[in-house]
Amino acid sequence: MTEKLQLSAAERCYRILSRKIVSLELKPNESVGEQALAELLGVSRTPVREALSRLSSEGLVDLRARSGGIVSPIRPEAVRDAQFVRENLEVAVVAEAANRSNQRILLAIRQTLEEQELAISENNSSVFYLADERMHYLFCCLAGREGVWDFIADSKKHMDRVRRISIQDGHLDELLDDHHNLVDSVAAGKAARAQELMRSHLSRVLLNIEEYAHRFPQYFEISDRSETTILKTPNAHG
Amino acid sequence: MTEKLQLSAAERCYRILSRKIVSLELKPNESVGEQALAELLGVSRTPVREALSRLSSEGLVDLRARSGGIVSPIRPEAVRDAQFVRENLEVAVVAEAANRSNQRILLAIRQTLEEQELAISENNSSVFYLADERMHYLFCCLAGREGVWDFIADSKKHMDRVRRISIQDGHLDELLDDHHNLVDSVAAGKAARAQELMRSHLSRVLLNIEEYAHRFPQYFEISDRSETTILKTPNAHG
DNA sequence: TGATGCATGTATGTATACAAGAATTCAAAT
DNA sequence: ATTTGAATTCTTGTATACATACATGCATCA
Numbered sequence: 001m002t003e004k005l006q007l008s009a010a011e012r013c014y015r016i017l018s019r020k021i022v023s024l025e026l027k028p029n030e031s032v033g034e035q036a037l038a039e040l041l042g043v044s045r046t047p048v049r050e051a052l053s054r055l056s057s058e059g060l061v062d063l064r065a066r067s068g069g070i071v072s073p074i075r076p077e078a079v080r081d082a083q084f085v086r087e088n089l090e091v092a093v094v095a096e097a098a099n100r101s102n103q104r105i106l107l108a109i110r111q112t113l114e115e116q117e118l119a120i121s122e123n124n125s126s127v128f129y130l131a132d133e134r135m136h137y138l139f140c141c142l143a144g145r146e147g148v149w150d151f152i153a154d155s156k157k158h159m160d161r162v163r164r165i166s167i168q169d170g171h172l173d174e175l176l177d178d179h180h181n182l183v184d185s186v187a188a189g190k191a192a193r194a195q196e197l198m199r200s201h202l203s204r205v206l207l208n209i210e211e212y213a214h215r216f217p218q219y220f221e222i223s224d225r226s227e228t229t230i231l232k233t234p235n236a237h238g
Numbered sequence: 239m240t241e242k243l244q245l246s247a248a249e250r251c252y253r254i255l256s257r258k259i260v261s262l263e264l265k266p267n268e269s270v271g272e273q274a275l276a277e278l279l280g281v282s283r284t285p286v287r288e289a290l291s292r293l294s295s296e297g298l299v300d301l302r303a304r305s306g307g308i309v310s311p312i313r314p315e316a317v318r319d320a321q322f323v324r325e326n327l328e329v330a331v332v333a334e335a336a337n338r339s340n341q342r343i344l345l346a347i348r349q350t351l352e353e354q355e356l357a358i359s360e361n362n363s364s365v366f367y368l369a370d371e372r373m374h375y376l377f378c379c380l381a382g383r384e385g386v387w388d389f390i391a392d393s394k395k396h397m398d399r400v401r402r403i404s405i406q407d408g409h410l411d412e413l414l415d416d417h418h419n420l421v422d423s424v425a426a427g428k429a430a431r432a433q434e435l436m437r438s439h440l441s442r443v444l445l446n447i448e449e450y451a452h453r454f455p456q457y458f459e460i461s462d463r464s465e466t467t468i469l470k471t472p473n474a475h476g
Numbered sequence: 477t478g479a480t481g482c483a484t485g486t487a488t489g490t491a492t493a494c495a496a497g498a499a500t501t502c503a504a505a506t
Numbered sequence: 507a508t509t510t511g512a513a514t515t516c517t518t519g520t521a522t523a524c525a526t527a528c529a530t531g532c533a534t535c536a
Contacts, residue, residue, distance in 0.1 A: 008303070008519065010291070033487070044521045049488090053248070053288050054295055065246070066488045066527045081385030088330040089323060147319030155389060246489065271517070282491045287518085304497045304518045 010047035013037070017051050021060050021071055022160040028073040028219045032061060058157055074161055074220050076209055082158035087202045089152050090136065094182070094198045096143035098191035105142045109135055109183055116179065120172050128172055129164075135179060139186070161219070163205055165212050175204070248285035251275070255289050259298050259309055260398040266311040266457045270299060296395055312399055312458050314447055320396035325440045327390050328374065332420070332436045334381035336429035343380045347373055347421055354417065358410050366410055367402070373417060377424070399457070401443055403450050413442070 017037070020026040034045045034052065041048065052069060055061040059078065063069040112135040119128035140149040156163075178201040185194040213220045255275070258264040272283045272290065279286065290307060293299040297316065301307040350373040357366035378387040394401075416439040423432040451458045 035487070046520055050288060050291055054292065057292055057295075067529080068487060078385060081383060081389075084330070084383060084386055085327060085389045088326050092322070092326040145319060145322060147316060148322055151319075151323045151389070151393060154392065273517075284490055305499075306517060
C-alpha cells in the first residue's frame, strides 16, 4: 500500500539524467554543468551533484576535477568489454532458463514478443526497446537468477547508446526474429541451442559498432572541430 | 606524468568506508550516520554523504529515507547471484587467457603465487587477500579483457565479506593449491581444464556460506536483540 | 607577430544552515 | 503494569554560502 510516493530529488535527477544520456537526448561529449542542470531540473546543485557522481561511477559521465563534466563519449573499448560481460552472463542465464519451465513466466515472455511485433508495426523503437529489455529480464526470472539482472543492467548501460543507434537504424525485424527463435528454444528446453542463439543475438550490437563509429563520429570521438583524427597515440616506441 | 596527487575528500571517504566494510571493520547491520562518519573522517557531511550514496548503489549500505543507514547485512541470496556473475565472467576470462601467451604477465602471475605462499607462511590473510585479487586481475589482463575486471570487482564486493570470513577460517592452503593448478593450466594453454578449475575454485566461497551463516549469524541476520526488547513488533496478534 | 604570464571569471568542492520526517522516550490513562 | 500518544531529539535531504582551482583572455615582452 505505502508505495514510495515521493522519491528524493537526487534520485529523480539521477533517473532523468540517466534516461537523457542513454536516449542520446544528452549527446556524448556534451558538457554538463551542475548549475545549468540544477536550473533545468528545478532543484539546487546538491541533488544534481549526487546524480552526476553516480553517473560518473557508472561511466556515463566523465568528471574532471574542477573543470566540469561531459557526457562520456562512446568508447568502442568499453562497449567491447561490456558486451563480453553481458554476453557471458545472459548465455549462462538462458541455459538455466531452458532447464526450467514456468508457464506463467513463459507466457509473460511471449507477451513481450507480441508487444515487440506491435512496436514494429507502429515503427515505435522506444516501445520495442522497453519490451526487449523486459524480455531479457524475464529470462533471468525464469532462470531463478533475478538478481543477476542488476549486473546485466549495469553492463548494458555502456552499450545502450550504441544499441539505441542500432535500433534507430531499423534492424528491429532481425532482432524480433532472434527473439522468437530464442524463446522457442528455451520453451523447448534446448539449452545448448538457446545459448548459441543468445550469443549470436547479443553479438549483433557489436557487429555494427565500427559502422556506427564512422556514421556518427561525433558520438564516439571528440569532434569539436572537423575530422582531426586523434585516436590513441599508437604507443610508438615500445 | 601529472598523477592525481590529491583526490577529493569524497573519493577518500568512499575508499575508506568501502575498505572498512568489506574488511568487516564496519560490521553488517552496524548503523552508519553521516554526522558520526564525518567526525571520524575529519570532513563535513557532504563528502560522506556522497560516499554513502555510492556505497548504497553498490549494495554495501542500506539507506532508509531520513532514518539513517546500516551496513548491509550479508544476504545469501545476493551472494549467490554475485557468485553466479563472477563465476561465469572469470571462467570466460580464463578460457581466453589460456589461449594467449604473454610471458611478462605470466611471470607477474607467478609472482603473486609466491606472495601468497609467503603470506601463508606468515599467516597474514590480508596480504594473501591482496595477492589473490591481483592474480585474478592479471588473468583479465592476460585475456586482453582488462576492462572486465571492473565488473568482476563490482560483483566481488557482494562476496568479499563472506570471503573474508572464509579466509579467516584458514582455508588459505586449499586456495593456494587451486591457484597453482589454475596457473599451470593457463600456462599450458589447457583452456577447458582451466575453466573447470576456475569454476570449482570460485565455488569454494559458496560451499561454506551456510556454515558461516550459522557461525556468524550477526553478520547475516538482524540480531541486535542482545538484551533489549526492540526490533519489529512480532506482529503477534492474539 | 607569437609566446608567456598575470588577472579575472567561472565552475567545482566543501561546509554549514535550515527544514522535514522518523524514532525514541516520557508521561498519562486505563 | 501495559499501552497509547504526544513531544522531543536526532537524522537525513536540500539549499546556499564560501574557498579553491582551472580556463580564458588580455597585455606585455622577445
